[in-house]
Amino acid sequence: MALSTLLSEPVLLLDAARARHNLERMAERAAAAGVRLRPHFKTHQSHEVGRWFREVGVEEITVSSLAMAEYFAEDGWRDITLAFPFHPGMRERVEALAARVAFGIVLADAQALDGVRFSAPVDAWLKIDVGTHRTGLDPDDADGLRALAASVAGRGDVRLRGLLAHAGHSYAARGVREIAAVHEQTLSLLGRLRDELAGCGPLEISVGDTPTCSIAEAFPGAGEIRPGNFVFYDLMQWQIGACGVEDIAVAMACPVVARHPGRGELVVHGGAVHFSKDAMEFEGERIFGLAVERTSDGWGELRPDVRLVRLSQEHGIVAAPADVVVRTRPGDSLLFLPVHSCLTADAMGRYRTLAGETLGMMGRGAGGG
Amino acid sequence: MALSTLLSEPVLLLDAARARHNLERMAERAAAAGVRLRPHFKTHQSHEVGRWFREVGVEEITVSSLAMAEYFAEDGWRDITLAFPFHPGMRERVEALAARVAFGIVLADAQALDGVRFSAPVDAWLKIDVGTHRTGLDPDDADGLRALAASVAGRGDVRLRGLLAHAGHSYAARGVREIAAVHEQTLSLLGRLRDELAGCGPLEISVGDTPTCSIAEAFPGAGEIRPGNFVFYDLMQWQIGACGVEDIAVAMACPVVARHPGRGELVVHGGAVHFSKDAMEFEGERIFGLAVERTSDGWGELRPDVRLVRLSQEHGIVAAPADVVVRTRPGDSLLFLPVHSCLTADAMGRYRTLAGETLGMMGRGAGGG
Missing domain, CATH: 3.20.20.10 (Alanine racemase)
Structure with missing residues (x-):
């Protein structure tokens, strides 16, 4: 990758x-x-x-x-x-x-x-x-x-x-x-x-x-x-039944910035200005994204137990099992499937392909007013 | 104005x-x-x-x-x-x-x-x-x-x-x-x-x-x-008690695109990619913005009965009293104070001052990755 x-x-x-x-x-x-x-x-x-x-x-x-x-x-x-x-x-x-x-x-x-x-x-x-x-x-x-x-x-x-x-x-x-x-x-x-x-x-x-x-x-x-x-599909479409997890074509890579083992939480760089505040109910919890496993050439299996549960402007709070919190280091990046890929893409303004290429998007504030 | x-x-x-x-x-x-x-x-x-x-x-x-x-x-x-x-x-x-x-x-x-x-x-x-x-x-x-x-x-x-x-x-x-x-x-x-x-x-x-x-x-x-x-302040700060409505310095102007008198609703151009999906509780309802009266040189009084109640990517659904729905025409613009001015500004990417000047912002997708 x-x-x-x-x-x-x-x-x-x-x-x-x-x-x-x-x-x-x-x-x-x-x-x-x-x-x-x-x-x-x-x-x-x-x-x-x-x-x-x-x-x-x-x-x-x-x-x-x-x-x-x-x-x-x-x-x-x-x-x-x-x-x-x-x-x-x-x-x-x-x-x-x-x-x-x-x-x-x-x-x-x-x-x-x-x-x-x-x-x-x-x-x-x-x-x-x-x-x-x-x-x-x-x-x-x-x-x-x-x-x-x-x-x-x-x-x-x-x-x-x-x-x-x-x-x-x-x-x-x-x-x-x-x-x-x-x-x-x-x-x-x-x-x-x-x-x-x-x-x-x-x-x-x-x-x-x-x-x-x-x-x-x-x-x-x-x-x-x-x-x-x-x-792209996304978690919402997966929840509806319109796609499989393996069809979801975008994932956010977010650096870990802090760990809170006592609360079972990690904090990542990835907030409302990246994911948008669109949420969905998942197993009784309001979530903004679910983690996927990193693979050698992209990402693979869903980690439904590693969840984005709160967002502020730049921060994302991740609820995760103890073993995940313990083995994570600041600067490691976690990958998340977004709840709503349209809004996530709109917020991010560009893509990076798995081949490392950057793809542009329509600019923010485009248009004539 | x-x-x-x-x-x-x-x-x-x-x-x-x-x-x-x-x-x-x-x-x-x-x-x-x-x-x-x-x-x-x-x-x-x-x-x-x-x-x-x-x-x-x-x-x-x-x-x-x-x-x-x-x-x-x-x-x-x-x-x-x-x-x-x-x-x-x-x-x-x-x-x-x-x-x-x-x-x-x-x-x-x-x-x-x-x-x-x-x-x-x-x-x-x-x-x-x-x-x-x-x-x-x-x-x-x-x-x-x-x-x-x-x-x-x-x-x-x-x-x-x-x-x-x-x-x-x-x-x-x-x-x-x-x-x-x-x-x-x-x-x-x-x-x-x-x-x-x-x-x-x-x-x-x-x-x-x-x-x-x-x-x-x-x-x-x-x-x-x-x-x-x-x-800028915003409705959230007003609700907290940190400012008065008259201190709020940004408002979204949104064209009306449809009217539904039977439902007491207007539809405006103004959705999640403009306001963000950050909401607050207001009089028991989840809202994304409240209207203000247009004045000759900007905006004035709050219209707490004209509320942004649902957002999709581009659309905003406005709950409004019958008299407001009836006197509104497609193309009229309504002004709304945002719930969270930081996220609204981030989504919009530029400002227009009341003097008609456009002020730029940091670009979407800025940064080195």
Whole structure:
């Protein structure tokens, strides 16, 4: 393993072979199911990692912010959906993007386009709330749906492309059967709404969170899927049942800075500005990461008994068995799988591959304000 | 107010007048108490904001990472304490810093210097756990304290400077009386330990979290204080009783992207990658921010009934009274005070002052790895 065991600060390790395997598998799933894979790039936010997707034939992508759209357009991506609700403050930057690439926006509010005109044509997707209750039209609100569709009708600058949903409530599922239930309900609901909007012309359906896309064999009625997290996965996806531990492609390497045998704790450099404060319940405890064994060329088995249990800005408190605390020295580094790889990557701002290469990411504070 | 009401994305507003008032007041408090103010720069991480401290006579600073030490050394700071436990992986970068500036490290483990030699002399502070139970020596562990002091004794490259503590458990205090109790206990405990180490020569005492430094009139026995958060404050400090709402100097401006009158909710652009997932309990609810009224030149009164109650990567869900939901339009921006300004600033990566100026910060992914 090219990673020095003596680090000056936390490092986000990326096992490129695992990540490439994850994306090859998802590309094959999409091909077998006959749907377009339009992966969400908010997870990795990296030109270099994005290029791995091109190698498996991906040409259309999803992003979650204007800054991210601009960052990937810069690297030659020519078909981008901004899967975040459009509002009038976005107009100028959307127009500039639509002049360069095939650009899609998402509408979650019938007044979002009030007073807005684009000089370059823009695709629009109507956002449907299939159960997450974050944004999107209530599928039972027929008047609301017609009003949302009407806000696009007859416009030359905006083309109604289809219905888009994010079944984020799949994150509350546990196991294949519960994920499958969310998946089936999502697609049957969107199919019904498409029938109700038959007068609007042919509409596509776009779905695809990582849990359902990792499990489902078919996507009846859908034209494209938009999973993102699957390129790295994380402990949350493992807990849901969307991946195995061996699929998780990122791990944080954190130097040990103090030992407290009396409390059964180690302290590492690795806090909220590295892992984010996203936590999950694990065996009745709130955790921010679980350790994995270091191997000669990366990492291997999970150590579910070595847990990140508290974080402050730079410090991570690790609950560990007595033998681990006793044999550890200041400066040793421990490896942790993150609870939420999207937020961990966003916080870290770069990757180090197991071959020792540094991969950049979109800068913090990017964008026009 | 120079801020456009039509934003394309979330913006971290900085009321420079409030921040300068906060730091002038702290400089006066330190002067009146006869202690050195060595402010913690992890809160703002900005060359520009750092220069405001110079104007009130600050010459020594505290940082929480090597990257931050390097960033501020670059801007001419010549006396820097890295208030994070030293471990052997830091050796090279500490040595390079110590060759340029007066540099202090913190020791929390008797083996932290094993095998380490510096070519440039370094100051060392012994970290004492005064009640936070994160890092530092247990004050009742007399053997441990002697071992820690012995790890520095007789070295030419490391000079024992004093005892350093962070009374982070003051964050659990509510009101002036509880904060004062933490403060008195901290200083009496450190005074006792200094007496026990009388054989080590004259030792300084360094303390100073924002709650105690905002409240205490005197710091008996201490040579310096190291508060950081006070430059901006936040809802957590307000809840503790360390500041008034009117002292909070940063607010997030977030465009509204969707409205859900049936649920009494708005959705804004402003999620975990902007606010961080640090939350606090407020009137029995877990919140990530509270709204403030927009005024002609910034912001004013708190709207405790308009609350950020859920965050995902980019979205914030706002619980709001019916009248607020009804009169809001997509693209309107709402202003929120953050729960934890240090993490919000770290996530955002830059500030916009009320005069419309953009202030930069240390880059994401800074540092040498």
